[in-house]
Amino acid sequence: MKEIVVISGKGGTGKTSIAACFAVLAREAVVVDCDVDAADLHLLLTPRVVRRSEFRSGREAVIRRESCTRCGICFDLCRFKAVAAPGPADGDGSYAVDPASCEGCGVCVRFCPAGAIDFPERLSGVWMVSETRCGPMVHARLGTAAENSGKLVSTVRREARRVAEETGRSLVIVDGPPGIGCPVIASLTGAALVVVVTEPTVSGEHDLERVLALARHFGIPAAVCVNKWDINPGMAGRIEALALRAGAGLAGRIRYDVEVTRAQIECLTAVETGAPSAKDIAAVWENVTSYGGTNGID
Amino acid sequence: MRVAFTTSGDSLDAALDARFGRAPRFLVCDTDSGAVEVIDNQKGMDAAQGAGIQAAQTVARAGVQAVVTGHCGPKAFRVLSEAGVAVYTTDAATVAEALERFRSGGLTEARSADVDGHWV
Amino acid sequence: MIIAVASGKGGTGKTTVAVNLARVIGSPVRLLDCDVEEPNAHLFLSGEASERETISVPVPAVDESLCDACGECGRFCAYHAIVSLATKPLVFPELCHGCGGCALVCPRGAIREVDRRIGVIEIRNADGIVLVQGLLDVGVAMAPPLVRAVKAKLVPGEHTIIDAPPGTACPVVAAVRGADFVILVTEPTPFGLNDLALAADMTASLGVPFGVVVNRVGVGDGRVHAFCRERGIPVLLDIPDDRRIAEAYSRGKLVVDALPEYRGHFERLLERTREAVRAS
Numbered sequence: 001m002k003e004i005v006v007i008s009g010k011g012g013t014g015k016t017s018i019a020a021c022f023a024v025l026a027r028e029a030v031v032v033d034c035d036v037d038a039a040d041l042h043l044l045l046t047p048r049v050v051r052r053s054e055f056r057s058g059r060e061a062v063i064r065r066e067s068c069t070r071c072g073i074c075f076d077l078c079r080f081k082a083v084a085a086p087g088p089a090d091g092d093g094s095y096a097v098d099p100a101s102c103e104g105c106g107v108c109v110r111f112c113p114a115g116a117i118d119f120p121e122r123l124s125g126v127w128m129v130s131e132t133r134c135g136p137m138v139h140a141r142l143g144t145a146a147e148n149s150g151k152l153v154s155t156v157r158r159e160a161r162r163v164a165e166e167t168g169r170s171l172v173i174v175d176g177p178p179g180i181g182c183p184v185i186a187s188l189t190g191a192a193l194v195v196v197v198t199e200p201t202v203s204g205e206h207d208l209e210r211v212l213a214l215a216r217h218f219g220i221p222a223a224v225c226v227n228k229w230d231i232n233p234g235m236a237g238r239i240e241a242l243a244l245r246a247g248a249g250l251a252g253r254i255r256y257d258v259e260v261t262r263a264q265i266e267c268l269t270a271v272e273t274g275a276p277s278a279k280d281i282a283a284v285w286e287n288v289t290s291y292g293g294t295n296g297i298d
Numbered sequence: 299m300r301v302a303f304t305t306s307g308d309s310l311d312a313a314l315d316a317r318f319g320r321a322p323r324f325l326v327c328d329t330d331s332g333a334v335e336v337i338d339n340q341k342g343m344d345a346a347q348g349a350g351i352q353a354a355q356t357v358a359r360a361g362v363q364a365v366v367t368g369h370c371g372p373k374a375f376r377v378l379s380e381a382g383v384a385v386y387t388t389d390a391a392t393v394a395e396a397l398e399r400f401r402s403g404g405l406t407e408a409r410s411a412d413v414d415g416h417w418v
Numbered sequence: 419m420i421i422a423v424a425s426g427k428g429g430t431g432k433t434t435v436a437v438n439l440a441r442v443i444g445s446p447v448r449l450l451d452c453d454v455e456e457p458n459a460h461l462f463l464s465g466e467a468s469e470r471e472t473i474s475v476p477v478p479a480v481d482e483s484l485c486d487a488c489g490e491c492g493r494f495c496a497y498h499a500i501v502s503l504a505t506k507p508l509v510f511p512e513l514c515h516g517c518g519g520c521a522l523v524c525p526r527g528a529i530r531e532v533d534r535r536i537g538v539i540e541i542r543n544a545d546g547i548v549l550v551q552g553l554l555d556v557g558v559a560m561a562p563p564l565v566r567a568v569k570a571k572l573v574p575g576e577h578t579i580i581d582a583p584p585g586t587a588c589p590v591v592a593a594v595r596g597a598d599f600v601i602l603v604t605e606p607t608p609f610g611l612n613d614l615a616l617a618a619d620m621t622a623s624l625g626v627p628f629g630v631v632v633n634r635v636g637v638g639d640g641r642v643h644a645f646c647r648e649r650g651i652p653v654l655l656d657i658p659d660d661r662r663i664a665e666a667y668s669r670g671k672l673v674v675d676a677l678p679e680y681r682g683h684f685e686r687l688l689e690r691t692r693e694a695v696r697a698s
Contacts, residue, residue: 008428009456010428010429010456010458011427011428011429011430011584012427012428012429012430013429016609037426037584037585037586037587038426038427038428038584038585038586038612038613038616039612040427040609040612040613043608043609043612058496059496077518077522079516079517079518080515080517080562081566100591100595100623100624101591101592101595103515103517104496105496105497105515105517105519106494106496106517106519107517107518107519107522110494110519110522110523111522142586142587150347150559151345151347154320158320177585178428178456178584178585179455179456179583179584180455180456180554180556181455181554181558181559181560181561181589183587185557185559199668200668201667201668201670202458202461202667202668202669202670203433203456203458203461203667206456206458206461207456207458210455210456210556213556214556214557217556217557231661231664231665231668232665232668232669235668258637261607261637261638264607264608264609264638265607265608265638265639267608345498347497347498347513348497348498348499348510348513351498351501351510351513352498354501355492355501355503358503359503373510373513376508376510377501377503377508380503380505380508381503381505
């Protein structure tokens, strides 16, 4: 089984639109949306949810108001500034933990002299297995301001590999998260190939270097695709030269195409509406599939 | 000698899981008595981070002297070697095959991790 | 006044809004680039970094002569960052969140905390804009401590613009918390609407008032504006879909400099933001 991960470094480069096109062109793949913070792939592939599971991860501290003696030890010990001191509006003056800032370390729980702090598992989101017009899809929704998107990414990837095994599919296409942090690392480790979708801008150039450094760090072959290349052809050339110097391959160029947004409004991908860029995307897909990728989990 | 094999199954003919930290189960075989025991790796599977470290603690606490798996990352390797557990990597398809190779001395002990962390 | 510029989705023009707003606000103004995974604001501003500071998180170091291998530190750690198997504990600094719990629970005082580098902060003065930028080291998975360090460079009373990371997860929360107002930048497309709804929920849950800038108006449909009307969210500015803006951006130019006719747009945005802050 082979996983191809589509990432971008900076957001808004067309990563999801292109990953959705890949899903349509591949036909026999399992698709995963690992951009769990801002999942969009479902808007193009209109999945019908077959199975929904709660995602619990880590714990969070919860102070029982009635047991709090207002000693303030939790406030002093919390390194994440997650404990709020009683404000003037708080009549009974107990301390409170802000769930959005709590990192679940458990220090306050352990050192509360009144034993007034509970430490339940945190409901952080849901993940779903769905059917789409181009095969099974695994996707998720992270609760707003929830932590641990890295683990949710690992969860949906694991589930996608299982679905691929069960349905006898040999390819998994991953729409990865933006950036270079924890969720991205979780989305690409062990993949056969990383496709980096970038755009010919100064930001695109800047972020590409960092993304390729990350792929190299984990020893995964990378191929670079310049989307909207004709916005700045000179920069497109510079980015491709940069990619080659960094040891990456070139997956091809895709033209700037307003039809991609039109397709999006119709809940379709560019390769299904005959948008002018469809040809470019198909050529990029050809290139991507010709990369063998020996790094996959077989 | 007690040896742990990574697997998603629960018997000797089950497939050897190439992963260590996120392997669903460990099949522990006593090479002297032939007894087989299954140890769950749910804690490793559930770990938000540090799955390899968690799994290494699980097998070390189970009192095994060796681990046979597909690949072992650097963090798990550190914990295992600290706990005195030898690591062997193999491409054997099943636990039985890996056990056979282990018994016949066909496996060499790993001196370091053979993959980057987060390989899974 | 502290204004954070955020967006549920990347590439909507968040940095464009932040840097152009900083340019029209007048000095002194501080621009905090909290998009520490991909900081880009400096690409649009001149000036060399004048100050550089390494940012670290505290991680445990074990004094072997004091440790009796009781294992309490490993049992306590929620992140598997310290492990003890009847031997001297092993430390995995890259997993440590720096909560300090292991040092606190150690009955023999054998654990002290040492610094582990996670990134740098650079400060530069670019024609009246003080830019503070955080840059996470490659391979480091922990953005929030660096975001908090960038925000610690805030000077009370000074105009401050925060360029937040995209998304709705922990790093954004760290960036947006404590702001007087949040500007959410989106596009009039189904992706833009979906992400705006998530970002609006996140911002509302933090109790920070917010408004919306719709970028590239003309490419999509009217659903983003309809959503804002229904939810009573003020639309502070429409930026038209103008290829010249994309081209200026691609060359690293500020819109208000390259296309002076847009200066009024950003001045209006500032005025409306001020009104909204006063009203809230």
